Amino acid sequence: MSEQTRSTQDPLWTRVLLIGCTVGFLLLFLFVPLALVFAEAFRKGIKVYADAVTEADALSAIYLTLTVALVSVPLNAVFGISASWAIAKFSFKGKSLLLSLIDLPFAVSPVVSGLVWVLLFGARGLFGPWLQSHNLQIIFAVPGMILATVFVTFPFVARELIPLMQAQGNDQEYAALSLGASGWQTFRRVTLPNIKWALFYGVILCNARAMGEFGAVSVVSGHIRGETNTLPLHVEVLYNEYNSAAAFACASILSVLGLLTLALKTFIEWRVGLRRQKH
Amino acid sequence: MSIVVQNLRRTFGTFQALRGINLEIADHQLVALLGPSGSGKTTLLRIIGGLDFPDAGQGSVVINGEDVTERPAAERKAGFVFQHYALFNHLSVFENVAFGLEVRPQKTRPSKDAIRDRVLELLRLVQLGGLEQRLPSELSGGQRQRVALARALAIDPKVLLLDEPFGALDAKVRKDLRRWLRAFHREIGVTTIFVTHDQQEALELADVVVVMNEGQIEQIGSPQQLYDHPATPFVYEFLGDVNKVRKPGRPDVFYVRPHEVKILFAGDASAELHATIEHLFAAGPSARLTLRIQESRETLDADITRLQLEEMGLSEGDEVGVHLTLTRS
Amino acid sequence: MQAKRPRSILPGFGLSLGFTLAYLGLVVIFPLLMVFVKASGLGWQGFWEALWSNRVWAACRLSFGLSLFAGLLNGVFGLLIAWVLTRYRFPGRRFLDASVDLPFAMPTAVAGIALTTLYAPNGWIGALLKPYGIKVAFAPAGILIAMVFIGLPFVVRTLQPVLEDFEAAQEEAAATLGATRWQTFRRVVYPQLVPALITGTTLAFARAVGEYGSVVFIAGNMPGKTEILPLLIITKLEQYDYAGATALAAMMLVVSFVLLLVINFLQRKTLVRTSA
Numbered sequence: 001m002s003e004q005t006r007s008t009q010d011p012l013w014t015r016v017l018l019i020g021c022t023v024g025f026l027l028l029f030l031f032v033p034l035a036l037v038f039a040e041a042f043r044k045g046i047k048v049y050a051d052a053v054t055e056a057d058a059l060s061a062i063y064l065t066l067t068v069a070l071v072s073v074p075l076n077a078v079f080g081i082s083a084s085w086a087i088a089k090f091s092f093k094g095k096s097l098l099l100s101l102i103d104l105p106f107a108v109s110p111v112v113s114g115l116v117w118v119l120l121f122g123a124r125g126l127f128g129p130w131l132q133s134h135n136l137q138i139i140f141a142v143p144g145m146i147l148a149t150v151f152v153t154f155p156f157v158a159r160e161l162i163p164l165m166q167a168q169g170n171d172q173e174y175a176a177l178s179l180g181a182s183g184w185q186t187f188r189r190v191t192l193p194n195i196k197w198a199l200f201y202g203v204i205l206c207n208a209r210a211m212g213e214f215g216a217v218s219v220v221s222g223h224i225r226g227e228t229n230t231l232p233l234h235v236e237v238l239y240n241e242y243n244s245a246a247a248f249a250c251a252s253i254l255s256v257l258g259l260l261t262l263a264l265k266t267f268i269e270w271r272v273g274l275r276r277q278k279h
Numbered sequence: 280m281s282i283v284v285q286n287l288r289r290t291f292g293t294f295q296a297l298r299g300i301n302l303e304i305a306d307h308q309l310v311a312l313l314g315p316s317g318s319g320k321t322t323l324l325r326i327i328g329g330l331d332f333p334d335a336g337q338g339s340v341v342i343n344g345e346d347v348t349e350r351p352a353a354e355r356k357a358g359f360v361f362q363h364y365a366l367f368n369h370l371s372v373f374e375n376v377a378f379g380l381e382v383r384p385q386k387t388r389p390s391k392d393a394i395r396d397r398v399l400e401l402l403r404l405v406q407l408g409g410l411e412q413r414l415p416s417e418l419s420g421g422q423r424q425r426v427a428l429a430r431a432l433a434i435d436p437k438v439l440l441l442d443e444p445f446g447a448l449d450a451k452v453r454k455d456l457r458r459w460l461r462a463f464h465r466e467i468g469v470t471t472i473f474v475t476h477d478q479q480e481a482l483e484l485a486d487v488v489v490v491m492n493e494g495q496i497e498q499i500g501s502p503q504q505l506y507d508h509p510a511t512p513f514v515y516e517f518l519g520d521v522n523k524v525r526k527p528g529r530p531d532v533f534y535v536r537p538h539e540v541k542i543l544f545a546g547d548a549s550a551e552l553h554a555t556i557e558h559l560f561a562a563g564p565s566a567r568l569t570l571r572i573q574e575s576r577e578t579l580d581a582d583i584t585r586l587q588l589e590e591m592g593l594s595e596g597d598e599v600g601v602h603l604t605l606t607r608s
Numbered sequence: 609m610q611a612k613r614p615r616s617i618l619p620g621f622g623l624s625l626g627f628t629l630a631y632l633g634l635v636v637i638f639p640l641l642m643v644f645v646k647a648s649g650l651g652w653q654g655f656w657e658a659l660w661s662n663r664v665w666a667a668c669r670l671s672f673g674l675s676l677f678a679g680l681l682n683g684v685f686g687l688l689i690a691w692v693l694t695r696y697r698f699p700g701r702r703f704l705d706a707s708v709d710l711p712f713a714m715p716t717a718v719a720g721i722a723l724t725t726l727y728a729p730n731g732w733i734g735a736l737l738k739p740y741g742i743k744v745a746f747a748p749a750g751i752l753i754a755m756v757f758i759g760l761p762f763v764v765r766t767l768q769p770v771l772e773d774f775e776a777a778q779e780e781a782a783a784t785l786g787a788t789r790w791q792t793f794r795r796v797v798y799p800q801l802v803p804a805l806i807t808g809t810t811l812a813f814a815r816a817v818g819e820y821g822s823v824v825f826i827a828g829n830m831p832g833k834t835e836i837l838p839l840l841i842i843t844k845l846e847q848y849d850y851a852g853a854t855a856l857a858a859m860m861l862v863v864s865f866v867l868l869l870v871i872n873f874l875q876r877k878t879l880v881r882t883s884a
Contacts (some may be wrong), residue, residue, distance in 0.1 A: 005328040029757050030757075038725050086621065106868075107865070107871075112861060119646055125699075183620050212716065215838065261782055262709055365780065368800065
């Protein structure tokens with residue numbers, strides 16, 4: 001129990017003061033900006049809001065955001081499962097190095113995350129001439145944005161699964177194998193159900209970041225309206241044109257995404273907490 | 280320092296941990312609060328120490344004439360030794376023991392030298408001299424326990440409270456520390472109360488044993504009194520092995536200790552019952568027989584000396600006569 | 609990386625490790641290496657030339673300096689918030705606890721324009737500060753606020769488990785020894801929180817240094833005054849100064865790696881220390 005018992009309780013005035021400071025801080029830094037997004041989005045009325053989010057460029061931005069997420073998230077999920085299986089179920093040298101490398105994208109600035117792809121596939125990049133001669137476009141096109149997003153959201157699923165699978169151990173899988181199950185059957189029927197909440201959790205975090213990523217895709221996108229603007233980039237364009245109502249209208253959609261992610265996250269934590277109690 | 284507890288009640292939600300405790304502890308005594316888990320003994324200890332408080336208006340704690348019921352731990356000068364020691368992991372042994380002296384307000388705080396002398400003296404007293412720079416993580420369980428004790432003693436407590444002090448230690452270390460604590464208490468003389476669920480420990484160590492069960496006191500007395508004259512069936516059963524036997528023709532149940540069961544030859548006329556030896560255990564100072572009584576089909580445990588075992592030439596499967604001495608219902 | 613023959617009977621080692629390494633190599637290692645390859649292509653001379661300018665220097669001072677300050681602020685407030693959320697019970701606590709992750713879940717650009725609009729001279733808060741001559745948006749203060757915003761969850765979430773698992777008996781022991789609550793916090797609890805606090809602050813710092821979306825709108829981006837490093841890289845790219853951009857990126861990567869090593873080291877140390 002982490003809450004205070006009567007013998008170790010802070011005095012009332014301390015509690016009131018600290019709770020007050022906390023609420024004040026969170027209000028100022030989190031809730032007021034959030035409220036502002038919605039206030040500004042609807043400031044010019046519902047019609048302006050509706051127009052802003054159904055306008056052609058906005059729709060293609062939404063579509064592009066969804067496409068990028070739809071490709072990057074499953075890819076990173078598969079990677080996450082593969083990496084956690086290798087790391088949690090086997091012992092081999094270099095494991096901690098591997099773990100640090102997986103964490104790498106977390107430490108790298110989003111701008112640098114986009115830059116690396118420009119250096120590889122940009123017009124003056126390593127593969128630039130080769131791509132040009134084959135009439136392939138990666139930078140300033142959707143493939144580049146997918147690559148940048150994959151890079152940035154790379155660790156999310158793995159980071160959720162690895163500690164969990166390490167803590168769960170291998171006993172159940174051994175049992176399944178000894179009963180005659182194949183590797184795939186073991187994975188599908190034994191491992192997967194045990195990690196499903198962590199997997200779900202990692203996927204929604206990965207998705208939130210994938211849809212909301214700005215810096216990395218900004219570098220590789222070229223900002224071509226209607227073609228290579230994801231929703232966050234579209235928001236930037238609108239904002240820079242001083243079309244703040246439309247910008248915030250689109251931003252509110254992204255905010256709802258963020259809030260939904262938080263709600264799902266809380267739900268999963270509650271469910272996992274319940275399950276742990278049952279054991 | 281005498282302690283008087285009156286009508287103490289403590290409820291946690293719907294669970295009644297203490298249902299009206301009345302207790303008087305005289306100065307210099309070494310008292311054991313003995314009972315099974317959930318009996319309320321730790322709760323009682325914590326309330327005496329100021330780490331918990333009775334339900335509103337439900338009872339009082341008076342230490343040496345002063346009503347301290349509502350006073351928090353920091354004001355009670357009750358030294359508390361926790362079950363898992365609760366040493367400050369980031370501080371050395373010296374700093375742990377000195378803690379109580381260093382947090383005193385400016386006015387009552389001793390000088391640095393005085394603190395130093397006192398700490399080193401205490402460490403010598405608990406036989407940990409030379410270890411003052413070690414960290415808790417570098418000590419064994421028994422050593423940590425003694426640091427916790429020294430730390431509690433540093434504040435010159437009116438009463439020393441120990442919560443299952445030997446619970447987390449190996450059997451051998453437990454035995455050694457028990458012996459040590461008894462001698463230690465005789466030397467320093469502070470009123471000491473310790474909580475345990477181990478009846479052996481309570482009977483061996485304490486001057487006075489308080490047997491508790493389900494939030495109430497079953498009996499208070501010296502170890503001898505409790506063992507020889509238990510007031511309730513619970514006390515009788517808790518303080519040692521017990522047989523419950525029915526004599527043929529009588530409906531009531533008798534309580535007999537294994538060593539009060541007299542084993543006779545099968546044909547002996549004074550045998551009240553006849554039994555077969557189902558199991559014989561002789562790897563110890565005495566022999567334990569598990570008997571199946573022919574008249575009632577019940578089992579009975581009997582302790583006899585190894586000498587008697589050899590003289591009677593008993594082995595498993597033999598038939599014997601049983602006479603019950605000193606029966607009690 | 610050498611993989612030993614696994615002593616496990618579970619299948620799929622080759623497949624999973626192989627795929628993992630291939631994916632990791634292609635998506636992460638190889639691209640990152642390219643930065644260093646290209647940077648080295650400049651030669652030491654070219655590398656230093658690209659970095660050694662007033663503009664770069666100002667951006668470095670701004671980014672690192674403000675990130676450090678923001679990290680420290682996050683340390684203080686993060687400790688406060690973590691304490692309140694783990695130790696006290698009050699209505700709305702669970703809601704507040706969940707909301708701490710908002711900066712983490714919110715797209716950075718959204719945060720960026722929201723904060724800018726909020727603190728602009730005609731914004732809700734900006735307008736309140738204007739009469740006092742306090743300029744937040746398009747000034748270093750604005751950058752600081754954005755950095756505090758995004759770093760907040762790191763400190764709180766790093767401290768919470770440590771506070772939750774903290775041995776309550778130690779605080780009770782301190783009480784029985786006569787310590788006040790403040791003394792107990794200062795002498796017993798806080799020293800044992802320091803490793804986690806440093807870890808969280810370093811994480812917040814690392815995040816703030818590289819952050820783009822939340823910061824770039826409110827920053828104002830005046831070269832030499834309010835231009836952050838990530839933006840400088842983008843500007844150089846747009847001007848086709850690939851050499852400059854690469855050199856800066858390489859420098860930032862080195863800083864990132866060092867920070868990552870420090871954080872991993874600290875996290876391991878925390879685990880060791882608390883298992884007494």
